[in-house]
Amino acid sequence: MSQSLVLGIESSCDETAAAVVANGKQVLSSVVHTQIEEHAAWGGVVPEIAGRSHLRAIRPAIEQALSDAGIHHEDLAGIAVTNRPGLLGSLLIGATAAKALSWAWQKPLVGVHHIEAHVYAALMTIEQPQFPYITLVVSGGHTSLYRTTSPLDHELLGCTRDDAAGEALDKAAKMLNLGYPGGPAIQQAAVDGNPKAFPFKLPMLDRDSLEFSFSGLKTALLYTIKGPGGKMDDPWIIDRENMTDLCASFEYAVTETLARKCVRACKQTGIERILVGGGVACNKRLRTLMQVSAQKAGLEAVFAPPAYCTDNAVMIAGLGYELLQRGQIDDLNLDVFARA
Numbered sequence: 001m002s003q004s005l006v007l008g009i010e011s012s013c014d015e016t017a018a019a020v021v022a023n024g025k026q027v028l029s030s031v032v033h034t035q036i037e038e039h040a041a042w043g044g045v046v047p048e049i050a051g052r053s054h055l056r057a058i059r060p061a062i063e064q065a066l067s068d069a070g071i072h073h074e075d076l077a078g079i080a081v082t083n084r085p086g087l088l089g090s091l092l093i094g095a096t097a098a099k100a101l102s103w104a105w106q107k108p109l110v111g112v113h114h115i116e117a118h119v120y121a122a123l124m125t126i127e128q129p130q131f132p133y134i135t136l137v138v139s140g141g142h143t144s145l146y147r148t149t150s151p152l153d154h155e156l157l158g159c160t161r162d163d164a165a166g167e168a169l170d171k172a173a174k175m176l177n178l179g180y181p182g183g184p185a186i187q188q189a190a191v192d193g194n195p196k197a198f199p200f201k202l203p204m205l206d207r208d209s210l211e212f213s214f215s216g217l218k219t220a221l222l223y224t225i226k227g228p229g230g231k232m233d234d235p236w237i238i239d240r241e242n243m244t245d246l247c248a249s250f251e252y253a254v255t256e257t258l259a260r261k262c263v264r265a266c267k268q269t270g271i272e273r274i275l276v277g278g279g280v281a282c283n284k285r286l287r288t289l290m291q292v293s294a295q296k297a298g299l300e301a302v303f304a305p306p307a308y309c310t311d312n313a314v315m316i317a318g319l320g321y322e323l324l325q326r327g328q329i330d331d332l333n334l335d336v337f338a339r340a
């Protein structure tokens with residue numbers, strides 16, 4: 001087979017995913033088993049539940065990915081698996097499955113960095129990437145800006161000092177009783193809202209920095225609905241009919257901040273192209289605001305496709321292909337790491 005087919009495996013958080021990608025670009029299959037319903041009752045990801053769920057879902061996901069792609073494991077050029085960062089118990093399930101298959105099928109194994117893979121999901125959409133890019137990875141666990149000079153080279157320019165943007169949306173949704181995960185819930189509740197109705201101060205814009213901070217915004221939301229100094233259990237002081245405007249305003253504050261920081265990073269570095277990936281990159285308001293800000297500044301912004309913004313194995317197989325092309329192969333001692 002002239003194509004280089006890579007099997008990707010992802011299990012770093014609450015999605016068990018497997019995919020087959022040809023030559024790092026062409027998606028032959030993508031299977032995602034999400035655990036959202038299993039964690040929803042707890043209002044967030046419970047590591048113990050996640051690990052057990054991955055264990056049940058991983059083999060069917062891999063079998064499905066191979067069968068959807070219409071290939072046999074003998075056709076594979078290699079196996080790529082997320083080995084950092086993430087929940088240790090969850091990472092171990094994917095890594096152990098990948099090692100077992102690598103040994104049984106005698107295929108090269110490569111460990112993939114989950115955040116770099118989120119960037120690759122955006123790069124995959126570009127026929128001929130023109131480096132360098134300013135890259136924003138914005139998910140439940142990360143909000144970071146990088147200077148990206150190749151699919152594997154990302155220089156950190158700034159990250160969040162406290163909550164990630166997705167985490168802030170998840171916590172805000174919890175406060176507003178909108179359920180889990182919060183990002184999609186807030187987006188839906190905000191659809192007809194006025195984003196200027198509650199003028200939340202956009203965080204960290206008064207300085208030159210490329211860092212983020214979203215926990216103050218969360219407190220501002222709490223004080224808006226419960227009054228100054230209010231606590232989670234206190235009664236609301238505003239009419240609940242304001243929910244739509246409240247969600248739109250909070251979503252605007254988070255996403256406009258992200259868009260402005262990307263443009264600032266471009267101005268500071270002279271880079272003219274922006275890449276955006278990670279779960280929050282699904283957000284429609286972020287996509288619109290980023291395109292508006294980029295256009296105004298004469299920049300180009302490219303987002304990962306929504307299906308490959310949230311956790312998936314396509315991005316793992318894609319980046320795995322790049323690593324294998326460079327001869328970067330791991331052995332059965334491949335370890336997993338909670339932090340990047």
Ligand code: KG4
Nearest residue numbers: 139140141166181183184279280283310311
């Ligand atoms: O990349 P991801 O699936 O997992 C991590 O690596 O963290 O991102 C999950 C995050 C959650 O915080 C979720 O609320 C957020 O992405 N998210 C969204 C949307 N879809 C998912 N945030 C805003 N708007 C969305 N449509």
Ligand code: ZN
Nearest residue numbers: 139279310311
């Ligand atoms: Zn992720």
